Amino acid sequence: MHDDASSPSEWSPETLAVAAGRPPRTPDAPVNPALELTSTFVASTEPGARGYARFANPTWEALEAVLALLEAAHPSSGGGARAFASGMAAVSAVLEQVPVGGLVIAPEGAYNTTLGLLDHLEAKGRLRQRRVQPADTAAVQAALEGASPGDLLWLESPTNPLLEVADLPALCAAARAAGVRSCVDNTFATPLVQQPLELGADVVVHSVTKYLAGHSDVVLGAVVARDPGLLAELTRHRTLTGSIPGPFEAWLALRGVRTLHLRVERSQASAAELARRLSTHPAVARVRHPSLPSDPGHERAKAQMRGFGSVVSIEVRGGAAAATAVQDGVRLWLPATSLGGVESLVERRRRHPLEPVVVPEELLRLSVGVEDVEDLWSDLDAALTASQR
Numbered sequence: 440m441h442d443d444a445s446s447p448s449e450w451s452p453e454t455l456a457v458a459a460g461r462p463p464r465t466p467d468a469p470v471n472p473a474l475e476l477t478s479t480f481v482a483s484t485e486p487g488a489r490g491y492a493r494f495a496n497p498t499w500e501a502l503e504a505v506l507a508l509l510e511a512a513h514p515s516s517g518g519g520a521r522a523f524a525s526g527m528a529a530v531s532a533v534l535e536q537v538p539v540g541g542l543v544i545a546p547e548g549a550y551n552t553t554l555g556l557l558d559h560l561e562a563k564g565r566l567r568q569r570r571v572q573p574a575d576t577a578a579v580q581a582a583l584e585g586a587s588p589g590d591l592l593w594l595e596s597p598t599n600p601l602l603e604v605a606d607l608p609a610l611c612a613a614a615r616a617a618g619v620r621s622c623v624d625n626t627f628a629t630p631l632v633q634q635p636l637e638l639g640a641d642v643v644v645h646s647v648t649k650y651l652a653g654h655s656d657v658v659l660g661a662v663v664a665r666d667p668g669l670l671a672e673l674t675r676h677r678t679l680t681g682s683i684p685g686p687f688e689a690w691l692a693l694r695g696v697r698t699l700h701l702r703v704e705r706s707q708a709s710a711a712e713l714a715r716r717l718s719t720h721p722a723v724a725r726v727r728h729p730s731l732p733s734d735p736g737h738e739r740a741k742a743q744m745r746g747f748g749s750v751v752s753i754e755v756r757g758g759a760a761a762a763t764a765v766q767d768g769v770r771l772w773l774p775a776t777s778l779g780g781v782e783s784l785v786e787r788r789r790r791h792p793l794e795p796v797v798v799p800e801e802l803l804r805l806s807v808g809v810e811d812v813e814d815l816w817s818d819l820d821a822a823l824t825a826s827q828r
């Protein structure tokens with residue numbers, strides 16, 4: 440059991456990341472939750488008994504307690520988090536709440552597999568979708584006019600990999616007024632930088648794989664909400680479909696969350712510094728990062744985020760070939776997909792056939808890690824310069 444009661448909601452997220460989800464402090468108790476490897480539990484007639492390990496697991500519960508508090512979905516007022524086998528399992532659990540034939544309004548540029556899943560479900564007749572430019576508040580509001588209660592507004596902000604910033608308070612309020620549930624994929628920002636539920640969203644999803652776990656050694660997802668009825672439906676979906684996390688993955692993710700604030704602080708600072716330097720690099724045609732005063736999302740990000748995130752996207756002069764040369768030319772940055780780990784990664788996103796065509800061919804997504812920023816800069820600068828020869 441974790442000790443929610445000793446994690447007051449007035450503590451800052453930085454403190455909660457460290458202090459929440461620990462066992463009760465009884466004499467000689469362990470300070471960390473155990474890695475519970477069991478497929479079943481001794482039969483019990485107590486209410487809420489776990490019963491079988493597809494229904495519940497104490498190691499998941501410790502992680503879920505911390506994620507709920509970080510996203511301001513305090514369990515004492517009915518809120519909570521549910522861990523899933525992957526970020527996509529979490530996305531899928533939320534989409535499954537849309538009634539058959541219902542409408543999902545989604546960004547035209549967002550995480551490619553979320554959009555791929557929407558296409559797949561639409562092709563099977565499971566739901567309808569409408570793609571909008573998420574930074575265009577009026578366009579999203581217009582799309583909501585054609586929506587009915589039960590439909591879903593799907594947002595990601597900043598978006599992967601275009602780093603577009605949606606006006607979350609305005610859009611979540613418009614969705615609520617239309618009787619439409621809003622869900623924000625908060626993977627890029629993390630709850631330390633942005634709390635969508637506080638900004639009016641109904642549901643938050645995370646690829647825990649990324650910043651929350653933070654060490655590129657786990658695939659895991661989570662959904663966070665304040666509505667106990669929705670949480671019960673999400674739990675039912677997880678139990679029925681078996682989209683459950685492994686206990687070891689949950690344990691590793693919680694270990695990662697303990698240093699989330701330190702990692703995010705460092706990588707955000709480095710990302711802003713690299714964005715600033717890249718914006719005058721002769722090999723770079725465009726830098727996308729909301730920290731830049733010239734970025735279209737800058738003012739909005741300042742209003743709704745505590746920082747600007749640690750992913751920077753750049754468009755390399757010379758097209759896809761030059762961008763690929765940068766990806767192949769770095770020695771410290773790792774040429775790999777994914778993001779949010781301690782190590783810096785670089786990837787040309789359009790190498791994936793599923794990547795939306797609104798993403799330029801020459802776009803490189805940079806996931807800035809926690810290495811020395813000068814080492815990151817000199818490696819990237821050398822590969823960019825070499826790409827122009």
Ligand SMILES: *Cc1c(COP(=O)(O)O)cnc(C)c1O
Nearest residue numbers: 525526527550599626646648659
């Ligand atoms: C990676 C990612 C996902 C999917 O998460 P997995 O853990 O890989 O299933 C969803 N949304 C965003 C924004 C992501 O970056």
